[in-house]
Amino acid sequence: MSAITALPTPIVRTRIHTSRVTQVRVALSEWTKLRTLRSTRYALLTGVAMTIGFAIIPAFVNASRWNNMSASDKAGFHPLDTSLIGVTVAQLAIGVLGVMVISGEYSTGMIRSTFAAVPKRLPVLWGKAGVFGLVTFVLALPSTLIAFFAAQAFLKGHSLNGHDIALSFSDPGVSRAVIGGALYLTLVGLFGLGLGAILRNTAGGISALAGILFVLPTVMSVLPSSWNNAISPYLPSDAGQAIMRIGHPAHTLAPWTGLGVLAAYSAVAIAIAAIQLRRRDV
Amino acid sequence: MIEAQHLTKRYGETNAVRDLTFTVKPGIVTGFLGPNGSGKSTTMRLILGLDAPSEGEVKVNGKRYAEFAAPLHEVGALLEARSVHPGRSAYNHLLAQAQTHGIPRSRVDELIELVGLESVAKKRAGQFSLGMGQRLGIASALLGDPEVVMLDEPVNGLDPDGIRWIRDLMKTLAAEGRTVFLSSHLMSEMALTADHLIVIGRGRLIDDVSVDEFIGRHSKHVVRVRSPQATELTELIASPDVTTEAVEPGLLEIEGLTAEQIGATAAAKNIVLYELAPRQASLEEAFMDLTRDEVEYQAVTPAHAKDHEGALAA
Ligand SMILES: Nc1ncnc2c1ncn2[C@@H]1O[C@H](COP(=O)(O)OP(=O)(O)O)[C@@H](O)[C@H]1O
Numbered sequence: 063m064s065a066i067t068a069l070p071t072p073i074v075r076t077r078i079h080t081s082r083v084t085q086v087r088v089a090l091s092e093w094t095k096l097r098t099l100r101s102t103r104y105a106l107l108t109g110v111a112m113t114i115g116f117a118i119i120p121a122f123v124n125a126s127r128w129n130n131m132s133a134s135d136k137a138g139f140h141p142l143d144t145s146l147i148g149v150t151v152a153q154l155a156i157g158v159l160g161v162m163v164i165s166g167e168y169s170t171g172m173i174r175s176t177f178a179a180v181p182k183r184l185p186v187l188w189g190k191a192g193v194f195g196l197v198t199f200v201l202a203l204p205s206t207l208i209a210f211f212a213a214q215a216f217l218k219g220h221s222l223n224g225h226d227i228a229l230s231f232s233d234p235g236v237s238r239a240v241i242g243g244a245l246y247l248t249l250v251g252l253f254g255l256g257l258g259a260i261l262r263n264t265a266g267g268i269s270a271l272a273g274i275l276f277v278l279p280t281v282m283s284v285l286p287s288s289w290n291n292a293i294s295p296y297l298p299s300d301a302g303q304a305i306m307r308i309g310h311p312a313h314t315l316a317p318w319t320g321l322g323v324l325a326a327y328s329a330v331a332i333a334i335a336a337i338q339l340r341r342r343d344v
Numbered sequence: 345m346i347e348a349q350h351l352t353k354r355y356g357e358t359n360a361v362r363d364l365t366f367t368v369k370p371g372i373v374t375g376f377l378g379p380n381g382s383g384k385s386t387t388m389r390l391i392l393g394l395d396a397p398s399e400g401e402v403k404v405n406g407k408r409y410a411e412f413a414a415p416l417h418e419v420g421a422l423l424e425a426r427s428v429h430p431g432r433s434a435y436n437h438l439l440a441q442a443q444t445h446g447i448p449r450s451r452v453d454e455l456i457e458l459v460g461l462e463s464v465a466k467k468r469a470g471q472f473s474l475g476m477g478q479r480l481g482i483a484s485a486l487l488g489d490p491e492v493v494m495l496d497e498p499v500n501g502l503d504p505d506g507i508r509w510i511r512d513l514m515k516t517l518a519a520e521g522r523t524v525f526l527s528s529h530l531m532s533e534m535a536l537t538a539d540h541l542i543v544i545g546r547g548r549l550i551d552d553v554s555v556d557e558f559i560g561r562h563s564k565h566v567v568r569v570r571s572p573q574a575t576e577l578t579e580l581i582a583s584p585d586v587t588t589e590a591v592e593p594g595l596l597e598i599e600g601l602t603a604e605q606i607g608a609t610a611a612a613k614n615i616v617l618y619e620l621a622p623r624q625a626s627l628e629e630a631f632m633d634l635t636r637d638e639v640e641y642q643a644v645t646p647a648h649a650k651d652h653e654g655a656l657a658a
Pocket residue numbers: 355358359360378379380381382383384385386387651654655
């Protein structure tokens with residue numbers, strides 16, 4: 063470290079009277095915070111890699127084994143699900159990052175600097191949600207597109223009952239499902255962000271998120287099936303994943319209804335966080 | 345200008361700050377003095393609106409902190425608790441703070457230079473020493489060219505050079521007409537830096553006084569006397585104006601009489617003295633005495649007994 067410089071006099075008379083806190087400026091600051099942490103970059107990269115990787119690998123494996131597969135295996139093969147399976151893996155990385163965007167500030171004490179600069183607090187929550195949501199979607203959309211086209215490229219040339227199994231982006235419901243996969247990831251990320259802001263604790267936030275996304279559906283399956291069938295479609299993961307399905311299986315929500323339900327969960331989590339944020343001590 | 349009115353903060357059972365009313369004026373360095381656990385950091389968090397008061401209010405330049413359009417231009421604060429993400433570089437930390445107010449990058453560079461962090465500005469703050477962390481905190485506090493500069497125990501972790509630098513900085517800031525409010529649990533630090541003192545103990549205001557007056561009022565003259573007839577001497581000089589403390593058998597500390605008076609009295613009664621030494625009690629002791637009284641006063645109130653223990657442990 064260099065020696066401390068002698069004090070100039072006056073030291074810091076450079077006030078800019080026009081400068082003040084605005085929502086756009088807070089969002090810009092949140093963008094700087096997001097991109098300047100190594101952990102953020104790793105988590106986003108992991109999300110992208112999983113979305114693409116987990117589509118390519120099963121597509122490749124199935125394509126190369128296609129001629130040896132049994133008729134029932136072939137009939138049970140879903141070329142769209144294969145392309146988007148990576149989304150359900152990547153959601154953990156994105157959801158955890160969502161939690162940490164806020165809980166990381168509490169655990170490190172950074173939140174005090176943040177709220178000292180923006181004592182009205184809510185612009186910080188909107189800024190974080192907006193920037194993180196946008197960054198996630200901007201990365202997730204090319205990822206699901208690449209995942210889809212790469213997987214279909216492997217599947218092309220393999221046929222079932224005389225039809226090529228590869229899907230075209232213009233096939234009914236396909237574009238909605240692929241773009242919807244990116245929206246799903248974004249909403250899971252925002253749900254994580256809301257949980258992180260409510261719980262203010264990384265371990266707690268991640269546990270809650272994983273519990274709701276992965277454990278709750280399993281727990282539901284031990285309930286009497288009439289209950290399970292009535293409740294499960296409305297769980298965040300099941301509801302949200304409706305956007306990635308073609309057709310409308312029993313006990314699932316319609317695609318946009320399902321995504322809307324997930325969006326509502328995320329919105330409610332962020333709204334609860336907003337109410338608490340105004341009231342609680344930092 | 346900082347104005348606290350009946351400021352009170354409770355955390356569950358703990359009364360961290362009780363009915364504090366004080367004003368911190370611009371143009372001078374005001375020291376906020378109190379032992380550990382007396383409520384200094386809490387008061388500063390209340391000023392910044394990080395915590396909400398249980399009762400009362402505190403205003404900065406006439407408004408609540410959260411009401412300002414550009415808060416960093418009003419108050420620049422260095423808090424005691426860590427307030428930086430260790431994974432982010434010093435430069436990016438300051439940049440993110442600056443961007444909330446549209447403060448240009450050139451200002452960030454200027455402050456990095458001012459606090460002498462140029463060579464490590466791109467390093468992650470988690471790798472910083474305590475002293476480097478303090479400097480980053482000070483850079484952050486000065487970023488918005490604030491009217492009020494508030495520093496919580498700023499010399500913690502600094503080397504002697506750094507401490508001198510902070511003192512000069514604070515005096516310069518005050519000379520520029522800013523309000524400078526700094527906390528410490530060390531009276532000696534305050535005597536060197538502050539012009540005015542706000543003294544608290546157990547969350548309560550004990551004194552609001554100029555440093556000169558505080559020193560004049562609290563520096564006391566004690567005479568140290570070693571004698572095999574200490575008990576006899578104690579009885580002999582006993583009077584309402586004289587305080588005698590038996591430090592150990594045969595060793596007294598007497599307040600209220602000069603060495604000459606004690607020597608003459610002893611000689612008149614043929615009392616043997618081995619040592620007769622006048623000395624001035626340090627300010628630190630005066631301050632300790634003052635706050636100890638406050639602690640003992642609080643201890644007799646059963647409702648507060650629990651947080652009294654917490655304060656001693658802190
Ligand atoms: N967030 C908090 N929750 C509970 N107790 C607190 C909190 N902050 C401070 N305290 C308690 O309030 C008292 C004052 O603490 P503090 O303001 O940190 O004192 P100081 O800065 O003078 O050392 C202490 O008893 C401390 O334990």
